[in-house]
Amino acid sequence: MEFRKINDDIAVSPQIGAEDVRAIADAGFRSIVCNRPDTEDGAVPHDRVEAAAKAAGLEFRFIPVVSGAINEQNVRDMAAALKSLPAPVLAYCRTGGRCMNLYGLVQQTSA
Numbered sequence: 001m002e003f004r005k006i007n008d009d010i011a012v013s014p015q016i017g018a019e020d021v022r023a024i025a026d027a028g029f030r031s032i033v034c035n036r037p038d039t040e041d042g043a044v045p046h047d048r049v050e051a052a053a054k055a056a057g058l059e060f061r062f063i064p065v066v067s068g069a070i071n072e073q074n075v076r077d078m079a080a081a082l083k084s085l086p087a088p089v090l091a092y093c094r095t096g097g098r099c100m101n102l103y104g105l106v107q108q109t110s111a
Contacts, residue, residue: 003027004096009087012099016092017044018052024090025056031085033078035102036093037064043094059085065098070105079106 001020003013015036016024024032032053034046046062053060061081065074082089082103091099 001027003090004100006100006103010082010089010091010103012096012103013090013092014095015042015044016049016090018048021049021052021056021058024053025058029058029088029090031059031061031087031089033061033063033081033085033089033091033099034093035063035065035078035091035099037066040067040094061085065093065102067094067098070098070102074102075105075109078102079110082106 001013001016001023003011005011021032032049034049036043038045050060050062063074063077063081091103093099
């Protein structure tokens with residue numbers, strides 16, 4: 001599993017599966033956020049990852065964001081999740097880019 005650390009509180013990654021959750025927990029993450037809609041081609045249904053996360057003692061949030069179409073509600077939802085979830089958080093989508101862009105927008109609105 002590969003991930004890109006943004007700071008001590010958040011990292012982003014490409015699509016993960018339930019089989020990756022143990023390694024995520026072992027890497028020290030305390031929460032996972034899925035930013036990939038289940039309907040997107042190649043997506044692993046978030047409920048499988050969520051079940052594995054909960055079994056591993058991790059928090060999980062599903063905040064689906066359409067690629068290339070981040071909206072204000074997505075930014076508000078992500079900001080709220082990041083305030084309430086224990087860090088560090090791993091956010092994932094298809095490549096990690098959408099999560100990175102969403103996090104950047106959260107930072108801009110909270111500055």
